[in-house]
Amino acid sequence: MILSWLIIVVLILAGTYYLMNAREIQLFGGITSHVDTDEKVVALTFDDGPTDKTGEILELLDTYDATATFFLIGKEMEEHPEEVAQIIEAGHGIGNHSYSHKRMIFKSPSFIEKEIRRTDALIRKAGYDGEIDFRPPNGKKLVMLPYYLYKHDKDTIMWNLEPDSEFTSVEDKVRYVADHVEGGSIILMHPMYDGSGKEMKAVEGILKELSSKGYTFVTVKELKEYEQD
Numbered sequence: 519m520i521l522s523w524l525i526i527v528v529l530i531l532a533g534t535y536y537l538m539n540a541r542e543i544q545l546f547g548g549i550t551s552h553v554d555t556d557e558k559v560v561a562l563t564f565d566d567g568p569t570d571k572t573g574e575i576l577e578l579l580d581t582y583d584a585t586a587t588f589f590l591i592g593k594e595m596e597e598h599p600e601e602v603a604q605i606i607e608a609g610h611g612i613g614n615h616s617y618s619h620k621r622m623i624f625k626s627p628s629f630i631e632k633e634i635r636r637t638d639a640l641i642r643k644a645g646y647d648g649e650i651d652f653r654p655p656n657g658k659k660l661v662m663l664p665y666y667l668y669k670h671d672k673d674t675i676m677w678n679l680e681p682d683s684e685f686t687s688v689e690d691k692v693r694y695v696a697d698h699v700e701g702g703s704i705i706l707m708h709p710m711y712d713g714s715g716k717e718m719k720a721v722e723g724i725l726k727e728l729s730s731k732g733y734t735f736v737t738v739k740e741l742k743e744y745e746q747d
């Protein structure tokens with residue numbers, strides 16, 4: 519009997535861990551980690567910030583005629599309003615990455631609502647009128663967060679390529695993306711707090727490599743329009 523209960527507990531914990539980290543599955547609402555399409559289009563996405571690195575990122579995107587989606591943190595938006603305006607003026611997409619960037623698992627419904635609504639309000643106040651999708655901090659979600667997003671008609675945006683989690687060198691990151699990219703991929707990068715400059719070089723390498731392969735960089739919203747029936 520005790521062994522049976524132990525097995526049940528282990529299975530529940532394993533299931534919870536899997537669901538918390540799954541990129542393609544959640545209990546409620548829409549979740550997107552990539553799009554099924556034969557077109558050579560990808561979505562380059564940046565988490566966190568904005569910071570004083572924003573201008574450099576925007577210049578790099580402009581050089582390659584690329585459009586991206588920035589998943590921004592509310593408290594960082596309050597500290598860097600000019601950078602938010604620059605993102606909007608350049609025509610890029612903006613997503614909600616919570617207000618405080620605290621993991622949104624085992625949190626109360628009121629905490630989740632406050633984190634999302636507060637950041638949505640800041641995005642609208644900055645003048646952005648596009649669709650606001652949500653990306654969970656650290657990609658973690660269980661029950662309450664997906665349920666809130668479902669009730670408020672928001673999609674959870676994940677990714678299928680995250681070179682930062684696989685490699686540390688610029689060359690390896692670029693090679694990893696080049697070897698695994700396909701039409702409809704969503705690429706996650708973290709250049710906002712790049713003190714060494716290595717992440718920015720990786721972003722540039724990915725832009726250069728994929729552009730040479732004929733890929734076009736679009737926003738997440740635009741990418742979803744390529745979804746095949």
